[in-house]
Amino acid sequence: MVQLVAFFRRVFLVFSLLVSSVVCAQSLVVVDERSLQPLEGVLLFHTGTGTVVYTDARGRGALSPFLSLDSIQISQLGYHTSRHSVRQLVEFTAQVALVPKAFTLGEFVVSVHRWEQEGDRLAEHITVIRRRDIAHLNPGTSADILEQSGEVFVQRSQLGGGSPMLRGFAANRVLIVVDGVRMNNAIYRSGNLQNVISLDPEAVERAEVLHGPGGMTYGSDAIGGVMDFHLLRPRFASDTTLLLHGGATARFASAADALTGHLHLGLGSKKLAFIGSVSLYRFGDLRTGSHGPKDYLRPWYVGNVYGRDSVLVNNDQRLQRDSGYDARMAFAKLAYRPSLHVELGINAYQSGTSDIPRYDRLIEVRPNGQPRSAVWYYGPQVWRMVSAYVRHEAVSGAWSKAHLSxxxxxxxxxxxxxxxxxxxxxxxxxxxTGIWGNLDLEKDLSGRTQLQYGAEYITNLVRSIGTNRDLNTGLEGNFNSRYPDGSTWNTRSIYAGTLHDITERLTLSVGIRGSSTALSCSFDTTLFSYPATAANLRNNALTGNLGLAYRPDSTWKISLDMSTGFRAPNVDDIGKVFDSEPGAVIVPNPGLVPEYAYSGEIGIGKVFGDRARLRGVAFMVLLDQAMVRRPFTLNGQDSILYGGESSRVDAIVNAAQATVHGVNVTADVLLTEDLRLDVHYNWQRGVEQDDLTTVNVPLRHAPPPFGRAGITWERKAWRISTSFRFSDGFTYEELPPTEQGKPALYARDPQGRPHAPAWYTIDTMATYRITASIQVNAGLENIADHRYRPYSSGISAPGRNVMVALRATF
Structure with missing residues (x-):
């Protein structure tokens, strides 16, 4: 009996192995040759029969539809297409590695028209940032992701900050989009903004930066450009088995003793898919470099001694005391596919910080040499969003693809x-609080023409309060709120555009958008006697774009793009009361009207076989009726008593004009099979007309020339890169007038005047893939330990910074 049981056990084992081998042979796994990560959406096809299969999130595609055929082709944009014998795949091969193309002029992008489009058909300048590169460069925040691209300049007023500058514009003149929903709201200000740090860098799957106005697709605010972030998404299984996937990260960076912990998990079937993510961040006080201007040191700080504010000596002047903070970020996404052509989903996001010290305010001094502030911090910055969407694909009717969110x-x-x-x-x-609604549709009119059209509705409600507490008595009193409490802001818009291949080599893109905005607010006159008690604005705007992309052959792309954008006044523009700088206060101006941008750019790209790719873009932007801060009067007075201090009255007004022109040049060169060189250079000059002197003065958000040059070696499990990041400087005369009045932010020239010195750093990053699922990232930033401060920033950059991260995926 025992022998019989043993016999059947052996028979069952052999049968199981045979079944397992047959099952494995009926499917194929496609991976990236360099990273060994599975590739989703790879096309398996047979040209003769038209048989098509796509790989799932595990890179797995079914071979059963091809068993009666001789061969199949495997293709994905950005990779070399390969042909394989079906018999050999079934009998011998369980995995196929696709070889990435060294260079290409086009890949699928989403940010231009909200739908995936081939990049070589588009005229706009787009920077694509991939998850693999994000992990290699080891960013601490999403602002770092943008900065590390070498094509976005980032300003920081404090460690918990990061305000991107695009083509001379920033803050509420650039648009942040996450998973198709705009983050910009009614209180996005014209100064520097740190809202991009609300997005978890460990959860970013892909990011795109659209340079230049995106008014046709996105409406108000998209003047300088659009930053389009896509977070990790639910993944469906391709068969009846459950798809379990996830990842984890542990990271340390020495300059701020920063710690990061991240975990995400996903589970998917053919119809239902889920993913959840959580990350925790802790940043200590930031230490700057050893070599640089002494003006960037922190020789003192304010402490409490026996209940009294006192100036204390900072024994480690490189340590920027009172700069650290914590952050936590999480999201969950659930998607359901009742049929092959319909998908429904709901997403929930939450991001929050601890108190964030406003470092640039903590280093200011009064004319008598005493500190200006004992305390200055942002309270917890909390962002929550719940979104629901429906996607539909149709073979006929008014749309081919539809997305309602x-x-x-x-x-x-x-x-x-x-x-x-x-x-x-x-x-x-x-x-x-508010509602954001978008309907985006695309119709394939033919193989050469796509029509995009849709509508958007946004409504915001602003609640704002101000209190004044006496620390000695504990009594609280009223203080002016930053904004008129109960203000509302909303916008409605519709748009339509088309992408049409005039010939096989020439593509036309054209579109138009009509927008209507409304704002309503009432001013509290108990603290300030405003000349107006309420403001009600209604504005209409018409924007559009016209672009041509010409491809003489597969190695060339020449593009021309003309577009317009606008920004309607929001609650921050029209109703804010705030001390924007020492001795100055911004007051409401109910007479604002929208500002309009008119942009033109020409681009050229060339691929030299498998050896090099060169791209260049020249652009110019004219901003009319620009909303800028200017001296103002309140009830006929040019100064008022605010916070116990006599302060100059400023307001946001429509100045005459502002112009920005510049160039962007990138070069990628394959020096050897394993060694690659990349260079990014950005130059721009922005001026605005001072309506007091009628002369042109520098534009505040146009940074000095900046860029990055790097060399990367990659072989098998290793990837090592060294980069040279740099920025030119500004003399005192080149600084905008508003920046000349902020001496605490800048170094002093020989005449004692503020200026922004040029700087550079050298960084080295390394990635080692222990297995296909586990990798170590290590890096050394600012190897020379330079002490520098990027233009307009209020905190010095990290000194020598050792970074180590362990990442695991499955």
Whole structure:
């Protein structure tokens, strides 16, 4: 009996192995040759019969439809197409590695028309940032992701910050989009913004930067460009088995003793898929470099000694005390496919920070040499969003693809400050809630023509309060709120555009968008006697674009793009009361009208076989009726008493014009099979007309020339890169007038005037793939330990910074 059982056990084992081998042979796994990561969406096809199969999230594609055929082709954009014998795949091969193309002029992008389009058909300049590169460069925030591209300049007022500058514009003149929903709201300000750090860098699957106005597709605010972030998405299984996938990261960076922990898990069937992600961040006080201007050191800080504000000596002047903060970010996505052509989903996001010290305010001093502030910090910055969407694909009817999304966002922030040796502490708290709705449709009119059209609706409600607390008595009193409490802002728009291949080599893109915005607010006159008690604005705008992309052959692309953008006044523009700088206060101006941007750019790209790719873009932007800060009067007075200090009255007004022109040049060269060189250079000059002197002055958000040059060696499990990041500087005369009045931010020239010195750093990053699922990332930033501060920033950059991360995926 025992022998019989053993016999059947052996028979069952052999049968199981045979079945397992047959099952494995009926499917194929496609991976990237370099990273060994599975490739999703790879096309398996047979040209004769038209048989088509796509790989799933595990890179797995079914071979059963091809068993009666002789061969199949395997293809994906950005990779070399390969042909394989079906018999050999079934009998001998369980995995196929696709070889990435060294260079290409086009890949699928989403940011231009909200739908995937081949990049070589588009006229716009787009920077694509991939997840593999993000992991290699080891960013601490999403602002770092943009900065490391070498094509986006990032300003920081504090460690918990990062304000991207695109083509001379920033803050509420650039648009942040996450998973197709715009983040910009009614209180996005014209100064520097740190909202991009609300996005988890460990969860970014892909990011695209659209340089230049995106008004036709995105409406208001997209003047300088659009930053389009795509977070990890649910993945469906291709068969009846469950697809389990996930990843984890542990990261350390020495300059701020920064710690990161990240985990994401996903589970998918053929009809239902889920993914959840959570990340925790801790940043200590940032240490700057050893070699550089002494003006960037931190020789003192304010502490409390026996209940009294006192100036204390900082024993480690490179340590920028009172700069650290914590952050936590999470999201969950659930998607359902009732049929092959319909997908429904719901997403929930939450991001929050601890208090974030406003470092640039903590280093300011009064004319008598005493600190200006004892306390200045942003309260927790919390962003929540819940969105639901429906996607549909149709073979006939009014659309080929449709996407409807409705999102509710809830954003809150606060500011707490107290002057040195004052017992009065001010607290301003703001909250914006609203609905964002988008309907985007695409219709394939023919193989050469696609029509895109849709509509958008946004409504925002702003709640704002201000209190003043006496620390000695504990009594609280009213203080002016930053914004008129109960203000509303909404916009409605419709758009239509087309992408048409005039010939096989020439593609035309054209579109138009009509927008209507409305704003309503009432001013509280109990603290300030405003000349107006309410403001109600209604504005209409018509924007559009016209682009041509010409491909003389597969190695050339020449593009011309003309586009317009606009920005309607929001609640921050029209109703804010805030001390924007020492001795100056911004007051409401209900007379604002929209500003309009007119942009033109020409681009050229050339691929030299498998050896090099060169691309260049020249652009010019004219901003008319530009909303900028200018001296103003309140009830006939050019200064008022604010926070116990006589302050000049400023307001946001429509100045005459601003212009920006510049160039972007990139070069990629394959030096050897394993060694690659890449160079990114950006030059721009922006000026605006001063309506007091009628002369042109530098534009605040046009940075000095900057860029990056790097060399990367990659072989088997190793990837090592060394990069040279650089920025030119500004003399005192080249600084915008508003920056000349901020001496605490800048180094001093021989005449004692503020200026922004040029700087450079050398960084080395390494990635070692222990297995296909586990990799180690290590790096050394700022090897020379330079002490520098990027233009307009209020905090010095990290000194020598050792970074180590362990990443695992499955």
């Amino acid at each position: 409705i999102a509710h966002q809830d954003y809150s922030e606060s500011r707490v400050d107290r002057s040195y040796r004052s017992s009065s502490e001010r607290d301003q708290r703001d909250r914006v």
